[in-house]
Amino acid sequence: MGKVDTALVRGLKAIVGERRCLTAYEDLRCYSYDMYARGLPDIVVLPENTGEICRILALAYAEEIPVIPRGAGSSLTGGPVPVRGGIALSLTRMNRILEISSLDRLARVEPGVVTGEFQKAVLRQGLFYPPNPTSAAFCTIGGNVATNAGGASGVKYGVTRDYLLGLKTVLSDGRVLETGGRCLKRVTGYDFTQLLCGSEGLLGVITEITLRLIPPPEAVRTILAHYPSVERAGQAVSDILHAGLIPATLELMDGRFLRAVKRVYGLDYPAGSEASLLIEIDGPEAVLSGQQVQIEAICKTFGALEVRSAQTEAERETLWQARRGGTAALARQSKFLLSLDYAVPISAIPKAVAGIQEMANRRNLDIVVIGHAGDGNLHPMFIYDPDDPEQARRYRDAEDELCDLMLSLHGTLSGEHGIGMEKARYLQREISQVELDLSAGLKRFFDPKSILNPGKCEPVSP
Numbered sequence: 001m002g003k004v005d006t007a008l009v010r011g012l013k014a015i016v017g018e019r020r021c022l023t024a025y026e027d028l029r030c031y032s033y034d035m036y037a038r039g040l041p042d043i044v045v046l047p048e049n050t051g052e053i054c055r056i057l058a059l060a061y062a063e064e065i066p067v068i069p070r071g072a073g074s075s076l077t078g079g080p081v082p083v084r085g086g087i088a089l090s091l092t093r094m095n096r097i098l099e100i101s102s103l104d105r106l107a108r109v110e111p112g113v114v115t116g117e118f119q120k121a122v123l124r125q126g127l128f129y130p131p132n133p134t135s136a137a138f139c140t141i142g143g144n145v146a147t148n149a150g151g152a153s154g155v156k157y158g159v160t161r162d163y164l165l166g167l168k169t170v171l172s173d174g175r176v177l178e179t180g181g182r183c184l185k186r187v188t189g190y191d192f193t194q195l196l197c198g199s200e201g202l203l204g205v206i207t208e209i210t211l212r213l214i215p216p217p218e219a220v221r222t223i224l225a226h227y228p229s230v231e232r233a234g235q236a237v238s239d240i241l242h243a244g245l246i247p248a249t250l251e252l253m254d255g256r257f258l259r260a261v262k263r264v265y266g267l268d269y270p271a272g273s274e275a276s277l278l279i280e281i282d283g284p285e286a287v288l289s290g291q292q293v294q295i296e297a298i299c300k301t302f303g304a305l306e307v308r309s310a311q312t313e314a315e316r317e318t319l320w321q322a323r324r325g326g327t328a329a330l331a332r333q334s335k336f337l338l339s340l341d342y343a344v345p346i347s348a349i350p351k352a353v354a355g356i357q358e359m360a361n362r363r364n365l366d367i368v369v370i371g372h373a374g375d376g377n378l379h380p381m382f383i384y385d386p387d388d389p390e391q392a393r394r395y396r397d398a399e400d401e402l403c404d405l406m407l408s409l410h411g412t413l414s415g416e417h418g419i420g421m422e423k424a425r426y427l428q429r430e431i432s433q434v435e436l437d438l439s440a441g442l443k444r445f446f447d448p449k450s451i452l453n454p455g456k457c458e459p460v461s462p
């Protein structure tokens, strides 16, 4: 690997100008972290268009300097953290919505567009972008594509990948790769668009994204059900899904999470509530009432302490605020919060949830469970002090055990957050040697000098 020396800094300044190259320590710190880890870059560069990124990468390629693409830094795995120095390539200034086409039902955006702002912009045009990561208020579409982000609407609407039509990507040597485009169907050639989705900045820098849009649902109903145990809530989830209903949202929150939320958001819930389900159905008004009655009945079958629906938009917003803001509320009260994101087949949800709780009790650990239960994507959240070696070891052992449990249930290590640094050491447990070999070959092919986001998603021997 080369070094970021004065000649390289001069070269980068010649491309983007003095003001969009940052080298002061306090600036570097601002681009050094995500929700999981820290690592200082040597320089931060803020390009404004694809042409600049081509020139930055051509220079980095020639000098063999690491380049770490970065959106809002809301990742939970260390994905955008510069662990080997180099250039932090901040894409936040590339935040234009280039086009929203009602006729073709698609949008073209730059990677730095904030997901929640994009959702609102398309709604104003009478269209709907369903992927809904919990971090929508601050995460970026580029980061969503890099991790194939999911969120609360996955159960009915799928994830980022399902709306991705095309990409413009700058390769490690500065060449531009344009893949996919405006067609809803396309089978010409290999599907590089889908390969790049979820590639976590290891194969190229995404600079333009074409996304499919759909018409918005006519109406939405929101239901909140409280339970005396997580198991019962898990059983209700299974029953709702087995009844053939597909809610737009089916979120699970455990008692610990509810209590944190209550303190911060003043959310009211019945005494003895150890789990709640936040359920939304959407579609034509005419079918929602019947579905709501059916869901409420199922919720009650499993001994719900209370089932209530949001009567007003304000009530709905409160329920969502609690779900969206709860993790941050917990994180503020803790030294460190590790949010995992296993996914299991939906039939295994009750077993997975019970397994997490049993393990937390047996090992006497502080673990909160929330999740997008409708699609089997669970977030056990470990709350501990990572600077205490004894605690760090105990939680690491617990993660080890959970990883094996989820895989034994035919689950996956990551449903939506990605691998980054956090899960690299477990890759070999889920992915076969054949697939790992092909992945290493792909990486060499796209990035022969290994300058793109080095130190991530690299399998580590057990």
Ligand code: LAC
Pocket: 134, 151, 327, 339, 341, 379, 416
């Ligand atoms: C959530 C994040 C942790 O769903 O994925 O809150």
Ligand code: ZN
Pocket: 134, 151, 152, 372, 379, 416
């Ligand atoms: Zn999530």
